[in-house]
Amino acid sequence: MSDGAVRSFRGEGFRIYEHKNGWAALGLRELWTYRELLIFLTWRDILVRYKQAVLGVAWAFLQPFLMMIVFTVVFNRLLGVKSPDPNLPYAVFSFAGLLPWQFFSGALSRSGVSLVGNASLLTKVYFPRLVIPISAVLAGLVDFAISFVVLMGLMAAYGLAPTWHAVFIPLFVLLALATALAVSLWLSALNVLYRDVQYLIPFLVQLWMFVSPVIYPIDKIPAGPLRIIFSLNPMTGVIGGFRWALLGQEFPGGYMWISIVAVAVLLFGGLFYFKRMERVFADVV
Amino acid sequence: MNDVVLRTVDLGKMYRIGGERQAYRTLRDTLAQAARRPIERIRHPGAAAHTSEMIWALKDVNIELGHGEVLGIIGRNGSGKTTLLKVLSHITEPTVGRAEIRGRVASLLEVGTGFHGELTGRENIQLNGAILGMTRAEIKSKFDEIVEFSEIGHFLDTPVKHYSSGMYVRLAFAVAAHLDPEILIVDEVLAVGDVEFQRKCLGRMGKVAHEGRTVLFVSHNMGAVRNLCSRVIQLTGGRITREGDPQEVTEAYLRDSLVRADSLESVEAAIAALPTDPIFRFQGIVVRQDGRPTLTVRNSEPVEIEIRYSVLERTRGFRVLFDLLDDDHNILLSSHHDDDAQSVLVVEPGEYVSTAFIPADLLAPRSYELRVRARIGNGRWLTNEGVAIPLTAEDTNDINQVFHDMLRPRLRPRIPWRTVRLSESAAYRAGDL
Numbered sequence: 020m021s022d023g024a025v026r027s028f029r030g031e032g033f034r035i036y037e038h039k040n041g042w043a044a045l046g047l048r049e050l051w052t053y054r055e056l057l058i059f060l061t062w063r064d065i066l067v068r069y070k071q072a073v074l075g076v077a078w079a080f081l082q083p084f085l086m087m088i089v090f091t092v093v094f095n096r097l098l099g100v101k102s103p104d105p106n107l108p109y110a111v112f113s114f115a116g117l118l119p120w121q122f123f124s125g126a127l128s129r130s131g132v133s134l135v136g137n138a139s140l141l142t143k144v145y146f147p148r149l150v151i152p153i154s155a156v157l158a159g160l161v162d163f164a165i166s167f168v169v170l171m172g173l174m175a176a177y178g179l180a181p182t183w184h185a186v187f188i189p190l191f192v193l194l195a196l197a198t199a200l201a202v203s204l205w206l207s208a209l210n211v212l213y214r215d216v217q218y219l220i221p222f223l224v225q226l227w228m229f230v231s232p233v234i235y236p237i238d239k240i241p242a243g244p245l246r247i248i249f250s251l252n253p254m255t256g257v258i259g260g261f262r263w264a265l266l267g268q269e270f271p272g273g274y275m276w277i278s279i280v281a282v283a284v285l286l287f288g289g290l291f292y293f294k295r296m297e298r299v300f301a302d303v304v
Numbered sequence: 305m306n307d308v309v310l311r312t313v314d315l316g317k318m319y320r321i322g323g324e325r326q327a328y329r330t331l332r333d334t335l336a337q338a339a340r341r342p343i344e345r346i347r348h349p350g351a352a353a354h355t356s357e358m359i360w361a362l363k364d365v366n367i368e369l370g371h372g373e374v375l376g377i378i379g380r381n382g383s384g385k386t387t388l389l390k391v392l393s394h395i396t397e398p399t400v401g402r403a404e405i406r407g408r409v410a411s412l413l414e415v416g417t418g419f420h421g422e423l424t425g426r427e428n429i430q431l432n433g434a435i436l437g438m439t440r441a442e443i444k445s446k447f448d449e450i451v452e453f454s455e456i457g458h459f460l461d462t463p464v465k466h467y468s469s470g471m472y473v474r475l476a477f478a479v480a481a482h483l484d485p486e487i488l489i490v491d492e493v494l495a496v497g498d499v500e501f502q503r504k505c506l507g508r509m510g511k512v513a514h515e516g517r518t519v520l521f522v523s524h525n526m527g528a529v530r531n532l533c534s535r536v537i538q539l540t541g542g543r544i545t546r547e548g549d550p551q552e553v554t555e556a557y558l559r560d561s562l563v564r565a566d567s568l569e570s571v572e573a574a575i576a577a578l579p580t581d582p583i584f585r586f587q588g589i590v591v592r593q594d595g596r597p598t599l600t601v602r603n604s605e606p607v608e609i610e611i612r613y614s615v616l617e618r619t620r621g622f623r624v625l626f627d628l629l630d631d632d633h634n635i636l637l638s639s640h641h642d643d644d645a646q647s648v649l650v651v652e653p654g655e656y657v658s659t660a661f662i663p664a665d666l667l668a669p670r671s672y673e674l675r676v677r678a679r680i681g682n683g684r685w686l687t688n689e690g691v692a693i694p695l696t697a698e699d700t701n702d703i704n705q706v707f708h709d710m711l712r713p714r715l716r717p718r719i720p721w722r723t724v725r726l727s728e729s730a731a732y733r734a735g736d737l
Contacts (some may be wrong), residue, residue, distance in 0.1 A: 028311065028404045037402035038393055063420060063427075070422045070463075143417045144435055145394040199427040301396040302319065 022285065043294045050147045057150050057157075064129070064158035079165035083121055087114045094234050103236040108177050109188060114170050116233040117263050119195045119244075122163045123202075123254060124224045130155035131220045132218075134211045138157045138304045141195040148297040149290075156199050170265070173260035182267040191260040197282050198253040204289030208296045211304050232258050250277040253285065308371045309487060310392070310583040314401035315365040317387050317542075324667050325731050358452060361387040362398070362542045372516040375535030376523065376550060378557055384542040385522045388415060388490050392520065395643045407486030410437060414491070416476030421465030425456055425475055428464055429622075432479045453504075454478035474501055481508045488512060491522045506532070524685060528552040555633060569598050574691045583619060587612040587655070589676050602695045603669060603716065607662040609640075611676055614655045621681035622651040624658050629673040630714045636672075648681070665718035669699035 028036055050057075069075045087110055095109040102112035133146070133155040135142065141148065167192040174181070211218040231254040232240075240246050249255050250271070256278020259271035271278075324725055347535040351490055362384045366614040369375055377385050390396045393411035418435040419428050451460060454475040456467075464472055489508070506528055513519050513532050523529050529536060529550055536553040538546035546553045568591070575586045592608040593601045601607045611624050641658040642649050677690035700714075 025403070027313075028308070028406075031406075033404040033406045035402055035404050036397060037396055038399055056434045059431050063423065063431055066427065067420055067422050137416070140389070140418050142395060142433065143413045144411065145439075150418070239356050262631060290556075301390065301525050 022125070032158055033081075039298070042291055043298070045290055045294055046147055046149075050149055051215050053146050053150055054172060056146055057154055060150060060154035061157045062153060065161050068158070075249055076165065079162045079163075080169055082162075083114065083117055083166045084169055086117055090117070100235055103238055103268065104266075107268075108178075111170075111173055111177055111179060111264070111266065112236070113234065114173055115262050116196075116231075117228060118163070118170055118232045119191070119257045119261050120168050120228065120231065120254065121166065122159050122195055123199050123257070125159045125162060125197035126156040127149055127206060127224055128205055128220055129158065131206040131210050132217050134207045134300060135214070135217070135304060141304050142213070142301050148300055149204075149273070149293060152203045152293075153200065155207075156196065156203050159199070160196075179266070184264040184267060187260075187264045194253075194260060194279070194282065195257045197286055198257055201253070201285035201289045203284075204293045206292045207298075208289075211300050212296065227252070227254065231255055236268075238269075248275060248278060250274040253278045253282040256282075309371050309407055310369040310403070310405050310520075312365050312367045312392075312401065314396050315362055315367075315388075315391065315403060316360060316400040317362040317384075317396070318360050318399040320358055330516065333638050333726045336622050344674060344695065348394070360542050362391070365401070365539075366543060367544075369373045369509065369520070370519055371518055373535060374513045374521065374533045375520040375531040376521050376536040376538060376554075377539060378523065378526070378529060378554065379539035381541040383617055385539055386491055387542075388539070389489050389520065389522060393489055405487065408437075409487045409489060410480075410483040410485035410683055412436075412480045412483075412491065413489075414471055415480065418473070419464060419476060422463055424463055425451075425454075425460045425467070425610070428475065429479055432476065435486075436480060436483055438483065441486070450478045450482050452605065453481060470501070471609045477501075477505055478600070487520070489520045492524065526558060527730060529554055538736075540547075554633065568599055571691065571693060574693075577662065578687050578691070581686045583617040584622075584678055584704070585616070586678075586691065587614060589693065591674070598665065599694060600698065601667070603667040603699055606664045606665055607667075607695075609660040609662070609674065609676070611658045611660075612656070613658075615653050618650065618652055619680060620650045621648045621650070622686075623680075624676070624678045624679070626660060627675040628662075630672050630674060631673070633673075634714070636714055656667035666715060667697035668713050668716035670714075671696045689735075 027035070028183070067097075069287045091110045091245060097100075102108070102109045104112075132150040133151050137151050139144075169232070171181075206216060206220060211219075228234075230249065230252055232249075237246075237255065237259055238254045240249050256275050259268075259278075260275065262268040341526045365388060370715070377388065379385050387396070389411065390413070391398050392405065393409065393413065395411075395413075416428075416432065418432055420431070423431065426496055429447065430440075433446075433450075434440070438446075447676055454471075454477075456475050459467065459471065464475065467475070482698045509519070509521070509528075519532070521532060522531065535548065536543050536546075536550045536555050538553055546556060571589050575588070578586065588610075589612070590597050591599055591601075591608045592610065593605055609626060610628075614622060615622060623640045623642050624640060627638045630636055639660060641660070662707075674693040674695050675690045676684040676693065680686065688732045715717055
């Protein structure tokens with residue numbers, strides 16, 4: 020504004036705080052310097068969750084297990100949804116899909132309200148605001164790890180061993196993380212600006228599950244244009260990838276790339292949107 | 305190389321829509337508005353697209369702070385103090401102008417930011433430290449010191465939801481007190497905790513200030529501001545309206561924020577003009593001599609100050625007090641209703657009358673001002689401004705009146721004298737030798 024009148028100290032080791040318009044830089048370097056805060060907030064989320072629940076860690080075991088039982092009874096026994104491979108029990112098949120799905124849906128419901136829930140932090144301390152939704156997403160990794168152990172047990176019980184594809188699991192965990200984070204960035208920022216987004220999230224999660232191949236195998240969707248549209252949903256790629264790496268199911272092939280590109284677009288769009296909006300978070304939250 | 309570590313240039317912060325903050329919208333409103341707008345354009349083609357009330361929480365703020373300066377910021381609630389600290393802490397961005405800062409900043413806008421009731425004291429120390437910008441190594445190295453400072457002892461591994469409010473505050477301040485910044489930004493965190501701990505906090509702040517750190521300190525505690533700060537600014541309506549020597553600025557601030565009662569009848573109006581407080585209310589103040597209400601008193605007789613008030617909540621450390629000022633606004637004395645108490649009083653809710661007696665033969669024949677106030681501990685003022693009551697003392701029967709008229713002493717207590725005649729002709733004998 021008044022650069023003409025008073026010489027600025029810009030570039031003499033001073034940080035300048037002033038009004039900026041439009042798109043901001045992502046500030047990922049700054050985010051890196053705040054990694055310890057990120058770890059602490061993630062750790063807090065995990066600690067608090069298990070301390071408040073009566074059953075504690077047992078929940079993390081019980082929840083996916085019960086879901087799998089319900090899925091098997093309702094979809095497999097009553098509705099006749101079959102696993103694509105006769106040698107693969109539906110219970111294991113659905114659990115392999117539930118594993119990344121529950122991570123994703125949990126991340127969405129936690130991170131959607133994360134900024135508003137941490138309003139006292141946002142208005143009292145400075146730190147890169149990205150730390151909040153990222154920690155909300157990362158906190159789900161503990162549940163994910165526990166579910167993973169349950170799945171291993173389940174596979175062992177059915178006498179199934181993971182194939183050599185299992186070495187690619189970390190890649191698909193990363194893809195699941197990226198997907199969860201991408202959507203979380205959008206939802207958390209939107210929820211600060213439009214407070215009714217939080218009521219939309221449970222509905223969105225439910226809807227999203229039915230367009231993702233959690234309950235049914237992806238080959239129920241005919242190859243071609245419809246399959247391409249379904250693959251635009253990144254969770255289609257993530258779940259397909261998990262089933263391939265864990266159970267040796269058919270690899271989604273080219274459709275996988277559609278999902279990966281969709282994640283990249285969502286993630287970078289989300290990052291930029293978040294950075295653009297974070298300037299007003301402290302004023303409106 | 306310059307010595308400046310913090311500077312603001314024509315800094316301004318505007319909030320839209322009434323109140324202090326910009327309200328969030330709902331998606332429904334936005335959609336409805338988007339749908340209405342084209343229709344409104346057709347109906348009222350000339351109307352501005354969007355008009356909303358705008359409030360400048362800060363305007364034209366120019367501050368330059370050198371290394372090691374301790375700047376006090378005072379002003380009424382809503383004058384922009386906290387907004388200024390938030391801009392300087394990078395929490396919110398200014399609307400116009402800019403702030404330029406060099407060095408590691410720690411801001412303490414609240415005690416215990418990020419504390420979680422389910423976590424233990426130990427866990428909260430680590431978390432809060434990280435939130436305030438300490439590294440893990442720093443937290444580790446200062447951990448024992450923090451625990452000792454906080455005096456929480458063996459409650460370290462108890463969830464803080466089981467702490468008393470005093471313990472909670474002590475722990476939270478202890479973490480903050482061990483930050484090691486080059487610039488410290490503090491907002492009124494000392495208004496909490498018991499008197500003893502407040503003293504400790506002020507001591508710690510003073511130490512930080514004397515170590516050559518740069519400090520920005522917002523407070524309503526004028527005593528603390530005077531003791532700690534090297535310079536003070538007063539904000540009024542978002543602008544700097546006074547700046548300079550702590551003593552002068554705080555006195556001027558107190559003077560013009562006082563509610564004045566010019567006659568005995570107007571005391572009631574002055575009380576009504578005070579900001580309302582959730583736990584305290586004056587009911588009436590009467591100055592009497594010989595049982596009759598009056599504002600002109602004889603200095604040879606005691607003066608009775610009767611203060612009626614109600615306390616709405618059980619309060620520890622509550623006290624009513626009056627200051628006696630001369631006509632140059634020097635405080636001559638200050639007296640609290642609990643001055644005789646052996647320990648901090650806990651006051652139960654109810655209606656009270658406290659009566660003070662200014663003894664006979666204390667006042668000089670001149671005009672004074674009584675300033676009646678109430679506070680909790682040494683921190684929060686319940687009636688920041690207080691009620692000012694003019695009081696005129698008249699001399700009765702003083703053979704040295706003429707000297708007092710010349711020297712105008714501020715008080716004229718009757719000091720006991722004893723004069724003894726030692727011998728009949730000492731002077732004569734001395735001369736004789």
